[in-house]
Amino acid sequence: MGVQHIDVSATTxxxxxxxxxxLRDGASWPGWSPLGSFELESPGEDGGESVGAVRVFRTGRTTSRERIVELVPDRRLSYVLLSGLAIKDYRADIDLTERPDGTTIxxxxxxxxxxxxxxxxxxxxxxxxxxxxxDGLAQHAAARLTP
Known part of the structure; x- marks a missing residue:
């Protein structure tokens, strides 16, 4: 079974x-993504949604459990899937690159x-x-800046 790769981007x-x-606030995810709900199952090493935290997202009948594995302030959030989908060895890296006119996600x-x-x-x-x-993250982040 080969490794599958996904690579998408959006700008804001x-x-x-x-x-x-x-990204750090799991409770915000249902507001800008297709996810239905969020729960912090267990806090990370430094409390809350820090490295090691297990976050649970529910959408319809699907419940996914994810562990935050890397945080680089204002640059990266990485997580691995612990359970919920028929896949294994899942790791996602969300990289942010700030530009003069905004940010590439x-x-x-x-x-x-x-x-x-x-x-x-x-x-x-x-x-x-x-x-x-x-796309939802990009739009929501931009909308929060508009008075």
Whole structure:
């Protein structure tokens, strides 16, 4: 079973700090993504949503559990999937690159399908979902700057 890769991006007029603040706040995700709800299952090493935190997102009948594995203030949030989808070894890195006119959001991930032959289907489905997340994050961050 081969490794599948997803790489999407979006741009926003918001500064990287504003985008990063939304990424760090799991409770904000249902407001700008297709996710239905958020719960902090366990805090991270430094409390709250720090490295090691386990976040639970529910959408319809799907519940995914994710652990934050890397945080670089205003530049990167990375997480791994612990359970919830028929994939394994899932890791996502959300990189923020600030530019004079805003921020580029690059959301890239890799995984393996648990079921042989299903990697392509999961990649196509997740690519669409993650693009919606990146676009929603970009739009929401920009809208928060507008009085």
């Amino acid at each position: 007029t918001a500064p990287a700090a504003a985008v990063y603040a939304l 690059r959301w890239h991930s890799s995984f393996r399908a648990k079921v042989p032959g299903m990697g392509g289907l999961y990649r196509r489905t997740l690519t669409k979902f993650i693009q919606q997340c990146a």
